[in-house]
Amino acid sequence: MGRAPCCDKVGLKKGPWTPEEDQVLINFIHLYGHSNWRALPKQAGLLRCGKSCRLRWINYLKPDIKRGNFSREEEDTIIQLHEMMGNRWSAIAARLPGRTDNEIKNVWHTHLKKRLNQNQPKKPRKTRGINVNNITTTTTTAESNWSSPQESYTTSEDFSSSANEVSSVDLSTNDTAAPTQSSDNSMDYNPIIDDSFWESSFDYNAFSELLDFDYESLHEVKQETPETVDYCENNNNNGGLQYCGDENMEFWLDVFVQASGESELPEF
DNA sequence: AATTGTTTCAACCGCGGCCCC
């Protein structure tokens, strides 16, 4: 496979970004977008490789990035999603608006793993539920009854291959979980995943049935919602900016909520 | 105040996979 040469092979700068570089990158992306990361640094006059620019933008400079410490709710969400998805940080990040995969990965390694290790269960639980509507589990004390992600999957390879097909959807639970009734009468989903799910192509209708919403209506809402188009047009004066629609999590959350008939966005 | 140990997190690296020719 063709691989982009790394920075030192072409004599580009590495290491921490300066405020001046940040400003150059921000200005360029605001004007022209980032349809081609590889060409961007040359066009912007940055002595960086495209990967470095992309990482800087996605993890630090993007305007919708939420700074500051993670709330307890966010941490719990990460723990729950990690239990379901394993180390699929980008998929987890998709459920946490304003948070990046890198940030979540760091928080996991620095805080959450320790937190969970301190609360290792005496008896591992077999399943954990997740509420599709507000992303809370049946077990509200996440640290009291922790079971490792590996409990739900036989090997880490279970997440590879066709799992990527699912990650593009990632509405709330991208697994074939079985609904159960929780004590607060909300519907919960146990992450019991049949291996065949990951091997088969994604069935939107089956998935929408599972989550009790209509994928067709979701699709209609997406087409009827003008924000995506406006966003593209407003930023595309020079034929550049491409980060429309799919990267706007607020938009997608809204789409999902509308399609599923909910009146409020999920709490995070 | 100086030194050492620990933690944090931005950034790098390499791989897998998608897309296009």
Add this chain to the structure above:
DNA sequence: AGGGGCCGCGGTTGAAACAAT
């Protein structure tokens, strides 16, 4: 069909910040 170009992802690194002695 298959090879090259590129993007995105996840693992890892290392410097800076902080805490302990």
